Amino acid sequence: MSEALRIEHVKFGYTREKSIFKDLNLVINQGEYVVLLGHNGSGKSTLAKIIIGLNEVRRGKVFVFGQELTEENLYQVRKDVGIIFQNPDNQFIGSTVRDDIAFGLENACVPHDEMEDIINEYASKVGMSEFLDKEPSNLSGGQKQRVAIAGALATHPKLLIMDESTAMLDPKGKREIRELTMALRKEDPSLTIISITHDIEEALQADRVIVLDKGNIVMNDTPSNAFKHPEVMKQSRLDIPFIYKLKEELNARGVKVESLDFERMVDELCQ
Ligand SMILES: Nc1ncnc2c1ncn2[C@@H]1O[C@H](COP(=O)(O)OP(=O)(O)O)[C@@H](O)[C@H]1O
């Protein structure tokens, strides 16, 4: 299986005195859907910015699709990576929604005569067709996130990083975007997704759950294994999915939850 991402012994801090990551190691394979969890300030966005070379590491190495990230190949490597930042206000360049998505396509070297169809297709996928000629600054937070998602997906990245990219959407909007990304994955099983989220239920759908706590990876496992350790989640000040709360609550009341049935319930939910 080929690797989408390899992080080796990475040290990074915004200041000399304080390191966010002291010795970070992580491998993500092509086609994996990884959910990255962690309390505010645990280093999730910092890690996303390391992967696209916005944060230059102080020690260690970062490989994206086998290529080591260096100053020279930064732009080459970024062509394969789509990132949706946490704050959609900081990522608009175009004066209209249409221009903004076009700008991303231009950077990805998509021919001009193909752009219009692609823009229309992805705007429609995120439910923003009617807003193509609007100024991004006049949109709501959730609408901005939808545009940012359309822009990132339209360039067909091999690695998609979503940094709390649906945080401003209502539950229906969140579900729509999740279904959209899942549909894209079905179309292209080699698409790798790193989803940074506080939506603990989303973690159940992932291939792998990674928990960051103060710059350390304290959990790196399948969802069903990860949530077998609610104490790790609690220590990292994270919630656990509803189904696991249900189990804890029933146990606390002395109701024996047949463990086999429970595993089956989880397996069913993780489908
Ligand atoms: N640009 C920056 N300059 C200095 N410190 C920063 C900067 N961005 C984040 N930090 C600090 O780095 C730590 C990790 O932040 P961040 O990666 O944004 O966490 P998360 O995304 O998990 O909430 C926090 O202590 C935060 O205050």
Ligand SMILES: [Mg+2]
């Ligand atoms: Mg963040």
